[in-house]
Amino acid sequence: GLGGGILVALALSGIGGVWLTRQAMQPIEQSFQRLKQFTADASHELRSPLMAVKSNATVALKYPEGMRETDKEKFQAIASATNQMSRLTEDLLFLARNDKIPHRNRDIIDLTELLENLVQLYKPQAEAKQIKLSIQVTKNLRLLGDSDQLRRLFGNLIENAIHYTPNSGTVEIKDRRISPHWYIEVRDTGVGIAPEQLKHVFDRFWRADRSRSYNSGGSGLGLAIAQAIAQNHGGLITVTSQVEVGSCFTVRLPTNATSVL
Numbered sequence: 001g002l003g004g005g006i007l008v009a010l011a012l013s014g015i016g017g018v019w020l021t022r023q024a025m026q027p028i029e030q031s032f033q034r035l036k037q038f039t040a041d042a043s044h045e046l047r048s049p050l051m052a053v054k055s056n057a058t059v060a061l062k063y064p065e066g067m068r069e070t071d072k073e074k075f076q077a078i079a080s081a082t083n084q085m086s087r088l089t090e091d092l093l094f095l096a097r098n099d100k101i102p103h104r105n106r107d108i109i110d111l112t113e114l115l116e117n118l119v120q121l122y123k124p125q126a127e128a129k130q131i132k133l134s135i136q137v138t139k140n141l142r143l144l145g146d147s148d149q150l151r152r153l154f155g156n157l158i159e160n161a162i163h164y165t166p167n168s169g170t171v172e173i174k175d176r177r178i179s180p181h182w183y184i185e186v187r188d189t190g191v192g193i194a195p196e197q198l199k200h201v202f203d204r205f206w207r208a209d210r211s212r213s214y215n216s217g218g219s220g221l222g223l224a225i226a227q228a229i230a231q232n233h234g235g236l237i238t239v240t241s242q243v244e245v246g247s248c249f250t251v252r253l254p255t256n257a258t259s260v261l
C-alpha cells in the first residue's frame with residue numbers, strides 16, 4: 001500500500017539523496033499492487049486442485065477394506081499434507097486481499113460472547129494437555145466489527161497459547177480498560193519467546209526455532225493475520241514474553257468502537 005511506497009521512497013532518498021515525487025512513485029505503487037493481486041490469484045487458483053486431491057484421499061480412506069496398510073498410511077499422509085496446504089492457501093489469500101472490512105460487514109458484536117464461545121471450542125484441546133483455560137471478561141463488551149475476522153484473530157491467539165504451553169499450564173483471557181482503549185489479554189505459561197525474536201513474531205512466515213520441536217504444521221502466518229485483523233478494527237496487538245515463563249498477547253481496540261451496554 002501507500003505506507004510501503006512511502007517507506008521505499010524514504011529508504012531511497014536516504015541512500016541516493018533524492019526524493020521521489022508522487023509521479024515517480026506510481027510505478028512502485030503499481031508493482032506492489034500487481035504483486036498482491038498475483039498472490040491473491042495464485043492462492044485462489046490453487047484452491048480447486050487442492051480440494052480435488054483432498055477429497056479423493058478422504059474418500060479413499062472411507063473404504064479402507066482391501067487396502068494395504070502401507071497404502072492407507074500413504075493416503076493419510078496425503079490427506080494431512082493437503083489439509084495443511086489448504087490452510088496455507090486460505091491464509092495467503094486472506095493476507096493478499098487483506099480485506100478492509102466493508103461497512104456493510106460491520107456488525108455490533110458481543111465480544112464477551114464471542115470469546116466465551118471460543119473458549120468452549122478450544123476446551124477439549126486444552127483438556128487434552130491438562131491446561132487450565134479460563135476467561136474473565138467484562139460482560140456485554142460490544143464492538144463494531146466483523147465477527148468472522150474477530151473470531152479468527154482471537155482463535156489464533158488462543159490456539160497458539162495452548163499449542164506453545166506444555167502440559168498442566170494455564171491460559172487466561174482477561175480484559176482491561178484504560179481509556180481510550182480496551183485491552184484483551186491472552187496470557188499463557190508456555191515456552192515463551194526470546195527477547196531478540198519478539199520483534200519478528202508478527203512477520204509473515206516467521207517461526208521461532210524452538211517452535212519446530214512443537215511441530216504443529218503451522219504456517220507462520222497466524223500472527224500476521226491476527227495483526228492485520230486488529231489493524232482493520234483500528235487496533236493493534238503487542239506481546240511481552242519471558243522464555244520458559246510464558247507469553248502475553250494483548251489486543252488493543254479503540255473504545256470508540258467498543259462499549260459496555
Ligand code: ADP
Nearest residue numbers: 160161164192207208211218219220221222223
Ligand atoms: P505458527 O504458530 O503457525 O508457527 P504464528 O504466526 O501463529 O505461526 O506464530 C509465529 C511464531 O511465533 C510461532 O512459530 C512461535 O514460534 C511463536 N509464537 C506464537 N505464539 C506463541 C506463544 N503463545 N508462545 C510462544 N511462542 C509463540
